[in-house]
Amino acid sequence: MDKLLQPDFGLVFWTIVNFLLLVFVLAKFAWRPVISALDAREKQVKDDISAAKAANEEAQKIKTGLQAQLDALARQSAAKLQEAAALGEVEKQKIIALAKEEAQKLIQNARAQIETQTQKAVQDIKKEIAGITMLAVQKVIQRQADAQTGKRLVDDLLKDIKTK
């Protein structure tokens, strides 16, 4: 059993030499490439994450900006709409007033026209009546008296009609 724990110093030395050589060679030709690739990848991942975060923040900013703009636009359009509605109301009232006025005028005109027409018609009828009367009178006078008395009579009659 003692032999199990009895080191052979030649082998110890050989182990150390072998292992140091292994460390030296592997460090240079195996681990460095792997470690640098690993570091590069990790850096890439870190960069990507920070880039994505920055992009996300940027997008968030743009989104809030757009939202603000949209809100402003909505407010503006609402205001415009209200203004337009108010304007429309005013315009409506104006138009109604104008129309009423116009209608009033038309009615008045119509009334005036009716009035003048009526008077003209009355005048015409009067003239007609006078003509007819004179004709009738002439006929009567020609039959019953001379022209002188007849004329005087007619004149008196005409005066009477005119004064009426």
Add this chain to the structure above:
Amino acid sequence: MIVELLEHHIVSNYAVFGFNLFGKLINVGVYEFFLTLICALLILLLPLAARRKGGRIKTALELFVSFVRDNIVIPNLGERAGQRFLPFFCTLMLFLLFANYLGLVPQTHTVTANISITLGMALVSGSFIIALSLKENGAAGFLKTFVPSGVPVYLAPVIFPLEVISLFIRVFVLAIRLFANMAAGHMVLLGLFGFIFLLGAKSAVLGYGSSAGVLGMTLFVTILELLVAAIQAYVFTLLTAIFAGLQMRAH
């Protein structure tokens, strides 16, 4: 009998081949042979794998390196020294893994079940621990790491030798732990196989009858050894990092 078998199997460094160097016969023992074989295989294969652009082997290597870095080296040595000595720890763990697992292949020898080889590895670790502390703290600072802060001045002469001895013991125990764990599996396997022959010597039926059960048990122990091989490689590397970290910072 088992001890003799073990001594033959584990200790006897019989010559695999010999060569003539300047008229002197140099014998290459079986342990030197396997040790050199492991190193040669790693030196030949690993740079090839590392230089590949992708693939499973490269991914596995990257996983291995990031495991060693994030779980063993950086937590104990810190970012700066950790990055610097990461290749050392990667080599240490991979070498031990390779050596431990190669020992499970039939017809090979478990080099890490030999005290000379684990002692060599422990000496490398111990030298690394001391060299790192010397480099980080300077000679005076290095000596100060053996006196924990808060120790009264009059106790320092007592504590100092204790701490020095403690460092050496820790390093020595690294060698013993790895050796014992790797050798223990062999001992158990030998003991189990010994059953067959012990019982077989009494009667052939008993010998054959016991072999099935023994095979089942050896299979279990072998699977356990697969686990132990990985754990011990990890523990050796982790402890080297922990001791280096402790010695690096004046505590």
